[in-house]
Amino acid sequence: MAQGFDPAAATAAYLATLSPEAHAKATAYTQGGHWVLLWATLVSVLVSWLVIKSGVLVRVRAGVEGRKPRPWLAVAAVVVVDGVVESLLSLPWDAYSNWWREKSYGLTSRAFSGWLGEHGLKIFIGLISSLIIFSLLYWIIRRAPKTWWLWGAAGVTVVSLVFFIAQLLLIEPLFNSYKPAPPGPVRDEVVAMAKQVGVPSDKILIYDGSKQSNRYTANAGGLFGFGRVAMSDVMFKKDADLAEVRGVVGHEMGHYVRKHVLLGDLETGLMTLAALFLASRLFPAAVRLLGAKGVTGIADPAGLPVLGILFAVMSLLATPISNTMSRWAESDADHFSVVHFNEPDGLAKALVKTIEYRASSPSRVEEFIFYDHPSVGARVRAMMDWKATHPPTPPASPAAPTP
Structure with a gap:
């Protein structure tokens, strides 16, 4: 020494x-963020529940497949409608948590109009991503109804790496x-x-x-x-x-x-595997508990908000695990x-x-x-x-x- x-x-x-004073302000922002994490999950659950109770996705799926099965088109229609409706219902919360709160703590200088424009672009990109992921996932569910959770996790792991490269090459330059x-x-x-x-x-x-x-x-x-x-x-x-x-x-x-x-992608794959496995077991009970009338099973894309609620709750419960892995990577990078x-x-x-x-x-x-x-x-x-x-x-x- x-x-x-x-x-x-x-x-x-x-x-x-x-x-x-600066430390006190940082503590207030950080600890308030812990509550934001909880409230974000509750907002997500509430919004998905409202979509379920409206029955709009059941009607969309039935309208697409009125005369003959069109599973790919039904999934696409449901994903788009669900994404747009949930984004609109979540907009007040998103504006508070991602703009107003940041603004009030001096962590952004951006005008609301600028934030809103970028938020809209993120929603559009999210819809494209969701179309890819859920089209793949529902196809796997139809092809392998008993082991879909295993193949689905493998697919998400591969797609996540592709999205990472796309993020660097195509998406980030759209914003900066x-x-x-x-x-x-x-x-x-x-x-x-x-x-x-x-x-x-x-x-x-x-x-x-x-x-x-x-x-x-x-x-x-x-x-x-x-x-x-x-x-x-x-x-x-x-x-x-x-x-x-x-x-x-x-x-x-x-x-x-x-x-x-790569380590993060492996972690994503393992956590996705656990989440999909649990979802495959919990889905029928969740449909009954949430009153999802007209949802015929886990292969029915009209049940997408049910999956969304299960994933939101599991993601919140897994926060300590994902954060522990992240802290390890950050410590390793410091070293x-x-x-x-x-x-x-x-x-x-x-x-x-x-x-x-x-x-x-x-x-x-x-x-x-x-x-x-x-x-x-x-x-x-x-x-x-x-x-x-x-x-x-x-x-x-x-x-x-x-x-």
């Missing part, structure tokens, strides 16, 4: 760079402008880092993340040799220096190199960053800037249930423990603000 260096004191000093980082110290440093750890170095991008959010963030995405490093302009608006860039981008490169996308780029102070400074939307010091129970990242306090302490036993990197010069 470096003589005279106290990791606990250094951690406390980093956390103390924010005022008590991604431009090559301008020549200068930041680009040179990130290119060198990418070459050092085997991340593609030809796509070092900066995007206008401030368009949607004031959150300090970056990401590195890709698979099988395709990849890109993208830094939000918020990083530089919040005065990120080169040490922070190295720490944060090193973390994101860790996700790429350590193939966390990758500090091992390969040795910027504990850079990453610590960046982490402190994220406290505004993720309170720094939750209880162990709160962190276990609700946090998809380790607490900032724990992450900064890990960086200071590393610093105590490893020689420091020479000080980095300030990064030039991006255009």
Whole structure:
């Protein structure tokens, strides 16, 4: 350990760079978000129940298949009608939780009209995704009525990887402008880092993340040799220096190199397997309990909202499991960053800037249930423990603000 260096004191000093008022505000936002998670599930259940009780999907399915079975068309019609109706019914809640609440805590500067336009685009993309997923799922149910949950989970696992690539190549550019980082110290440093750890170095991008959010963030995405490093302009608006860039981008490169996308997809597949298996057993009881008149069985697409309610409840109950896996991946990426780029102070400074939307010091129970990242306090302490036993990197010069 470096003589005279106290990791606990250094951690406390980093956390103390924010005022008590700022910490209190972050805690209020974070703990309020726990209730938002519960209320979002209740809203989803209520909206699906209203659709069930209206009988609209039964009528849609019956209208499509009035003269002869047309299962593919029936599924498509039900998915579209259900998606549109549920999106409209959920709009007030979505506006509150995703725009008004963010605005009230200073986490977005976006006007409501801008949010609403993007929300509409997300609904459209979601409809396309749902058409693909549920057309596949209902086809599997028809072909393998006893083991559909097994083949369905396999299909979702594969489709999830395809959607991940589509997200990078097609969807994200619909919402943000991604431009090559301008020549200068930041680009040179990130290119060198990418070459050092085997991340593609030809796509070092900066995007206008401030368009949607004031959150300090970056990401590195890709698979099988395709990849890109993208830094939000918020990083530089919040005065990120080169040490922070190295720490944060090193973390994101860790996700790429350590193939966390594949591990996450495996987790998705296993959780989907469990969810579909439980849905196959619980569906008849759920139909009776919810009063879903006219739904003839699990292969009937008119029962889609019943599945939606089951999935919403199971997703809420599985929150601690999915968050535990996510925290492991984030810790692993932190470790990758500090091992390969040795910027504990850079990453610590960046982490402190994220406290505004993720309170720094939750209880162990709160962190276990609700946090998809380790607490900032724990992450900064890990960086200071590393610093105590490893020689420091020479000080980095300030990064030039991006255009």
